[in-house]
Amino acid sequence: MSKLLVSTTVNGDPQQFLCDPDTSLLDALREEMDLTGSKEGCGSGDCGACTVVLDGKMVCSCLVLAPEAEGRQVSTIEGVAEGNQLHPIQRQFLEHGALQCGFCTPGFIVASKALLDHNPDPSETEVRYWLAGNLCRCTGYDKIVRAVMDAAAELRQDRRTAA
Amino acid sequence: MSSPAYHAPETIEQAVALLAGDAGARPLAGGTDLIVQMRSGRNAPSAIVDLKRIAGLSGIRALPGGGFAIGAATPCTALKDDAALAAAWPGVVEAANLIGSVQVRNRATMAGNLCNASPAADSVPALVAAGATCLVAGPNGQREVPVEAIPAGPGKTSLAPGEVLVEIRLPAQLGADAYLRSIPRSEMDIAVVGAGVSLVLGAGGVCTAARVAIGAVAPTVVLVEAAGAALIGGKLDDAALEAAADAVRAACRPIDDKRGTAEYRTAMAGVLVKRTAKIALERAHKNQGRSQA
Numbered sequence: 213m214s215k216l217l218v219s220t221t222v223n224g225d226p227q228q229f230l231c232d233p234d235t236s237l238l239d240a241l242r243e244e245m246d247l248t249g250s251k252e253g254c255g256s257g258d259c260g261a262c263t264v265v266l267d268g269k270m271v272c273s274c275l276v277l278a279p280e281a282e283g284r285q286v287s288t289i290e291g292v293a294e295g296n297q298l299h300p301i302q303r304q305f306l307e308h309g310a311l312q313c314g315f316c317t318p319g320f321i322v323a324s325k326a327l328l329d330h331n332p333d334p335s336e337t338e339v340r341y342w343l344a345g346n347l348c349r350c351t352g353y354d355k356i357v358r359a360v361m362d363a364a365a366e367l368r369q370d371r372r373t374a375a
Numbered sequence: 376m377s378s379p380a381y382h383a384p385e386t387i388e389q390a391v392a393l394l395a396g397d398a399g400a401r402p403l404a405g406g407t408d409l410i411v412q413m414r415s416g417r418n419a420p421s422a423i424v425d426l427k428r429i430a431g432l433s434g435i436r437a438l439p440g441g442g443f444a445i446g447a448a449t450p451c452t453a454l455k456d457d458a459a460l461a462a463a464w465p466g467v468v469e470a471a472n473l474i475g476s477v478q479v480r481n482r483a484t485m486a487g488n489l490c491n492a493s494p495a496a497d498s499v500p501a502l503v504a505a506g507a508t509c510l511v512a513g514p515n516g517q518r519e520v521p522v523e524a525i526p527a528g529p530g531k532t533s534l535a536p537g538e539v540l541v542e543i544r545l546p547a548q549l550g551a552d553a554y555l556r557s558i559p560r561s562e563m564d565i566a567v568v569g570a571g572v573s574l575v576l577g578a579g580g581v582c583t584a585a586r587v588a589i590g591a592v593a594p595t596v597v598l599v600e601a602a603g604a605a606l607i608g609g610k611l612d613d614a615a616l617e618a619a620a621d622a623v624r625a626a627c628r629p630i631d632d633k634r635g636t637a638e639y640r641t642a643m644a645g646v647l648v649k650r651t652a653k654i655a656l657e658r659a660h661k662n663q664g665r666s667q668a
Contacts, residue, residue, distance in 0.1 A: 216381060233381035233423065234413060256411045257479050258563070269452070269481040275410045276482070277403070279381045280425060323478070344562035345476020 220281040222247065223291030231278045238262045240278035241288060249289035249318045253347065260346035263319040263326075264288045270326040272345075289318035292325060300370070301325055301363040308359040312350035320346050324360045332368055336361060379413075380422040385429060387512045387541055393424045395514045395537030400424055402539045404448045405482035407475060408491040424539075432541060435460055441547030444510075447486035447540050451498070452477065454485075464545055465658065466552030466571060466651075470501035473556060476563055486540045492526040495566040495591035499526065501554035503588035503598050504571030507545050513538035523588070526595040550575035550584070551658030555651045556591075557643050559634075566591045567635040570623070570647040572655040574606065576663055582606050587619060587648060592627040592640050599626045602648060611656050619652060620645035 215230040222245060229244035236255075241247045241264070253259035255274050262273040265287040292299045301324050304310070311317045320343065327334060327342045334342070339360050340353070348356060379399075384390045394400050399421030403409055412418035426432050432446040435457045443460050451471040455461055461468045471485050474497050485498040489509070502522045509525055511518050514537045525540070527533045534540070552573040558564035569590030577583035587602035601622035609615045629640035 232378040234378045270478050271481050272478045345478045
């Protein structure tokens with residue numbers, strides 16, 4: 213079977229790569245584009261460690277075929293910080309100690325950003341339901357939820373200051 | 376194992392030709408079942424026919440007369456974003472948005488949920504209760520069939536070779552609907568029992584039409600006509616609800632598995648149908664109040 217040429221946009225940059233038709237978007241990101249921030253935990257859409265944003269919607273990149281990304285916009289954990297400037301969600305994860313081994317963290321941060329991008333003032337219940345597709349076996353989730361709530365408050369404050 | 380071919384046709388006719396020309400080809404909508412099955416080796420298609428580039432297959436159209444047509448490639452979260460659909464058929468929209476996580480629901484479709492033919496598919500009892508139909512395209516043209524005609528058993532559908540489901544159609548809402556499922560967790564689980572109820576109320580709040588469908592208690596989702604009949608002609612008092620629950624328990628043919636015993640599933644199906652019917656009734660009263668106001 214011949215390889216497919218896929219042209220897509222990742223974190224604003226045009227990307228082209230060759231892949232087998234059944235390669236996952238996750239494998240293409242990691243193996244072809246060297247974007248190894250997104251992780252494979254389960255490979256079946258249960259753990260969320262591979263969460264990326266595809267055309268504005270968060271998805272499990274392990275359950276997207278790489279050729280499906282043709283002409284689409286992909287955002288990954290690598291696009292969350294601006295240069296050396298951490299995103300408030302990333303900083304709050306550090307301040308709250310919302311990670312231990314860190315394997316699930318990229319997925320949690322991409323998913324949390326997807327939430328706060330469209331809901332700047334979520335309740336704790338909304339945060340917990342939104343993150344139900346992201347598994348963490350270290351933290352017990354509490355510090356993650358507090359980090360997201362505080363990041364949301366900080367982002368609201370930033371918006372007020374900017375306005 | 377060799378890699379399958381990948382096709383992204385732009386018309387239904389091209390998709391049908393690709394599927395009809397290769398018995399091992401499988402349609403891809405959201406991929407949240409198909410890709411998992413490919414990874415586990417349970418499904419090894421020779422070709423994948425991605426439906427998402429076909430114009431008109433992603434999105435919701437209002438039909439003349441008040442119904443809705445939902446393209447086969449429409450993700451579950453898009454249903455929630457359509458205010459008119461969510462107001463008319465909250466049971467269907469909620470059922471579709473119980474599946475998996477947000478990540479999964481941003482990809483998963485009701486058409487895929489239906490064609491994956493799991494007995495525990497959450498959106499299917501709600502669609503069957505709603506009286507929804509499917510538009511199926513194939514080498515011999517298109518046909519419209521009731522949703523309950525699609526699943527033929529666990530993992531099996533009644534679709535003929537080369538056929539693909541292109542649209543789910545919901546009728547105009549004349550009453551109200553609801554769906555509930557029983558799971559041991561609060562999210563990210565597969566139904567142990569699911570129940571969908573759709574009701575129409577007439578003058579004085581008397582039930583004039585009712586459809587009851589149950590999931591995860593038989594090889595396919597089951598439309599329990601006797602349960603619907605038990606609700607018609609009254610105001611869903613305790614006796615009518617118990618009669619509907621009896622009919623539902625009698626229709627259960629569940630298996631024992633790690634999620635629940637056959638006995639538990641049967642008992643819970645009765646409980647769940649009563650709870651679901653009460654929610655549908657409350658919504659129907661509200662809708663009736665609104666239309667008379």
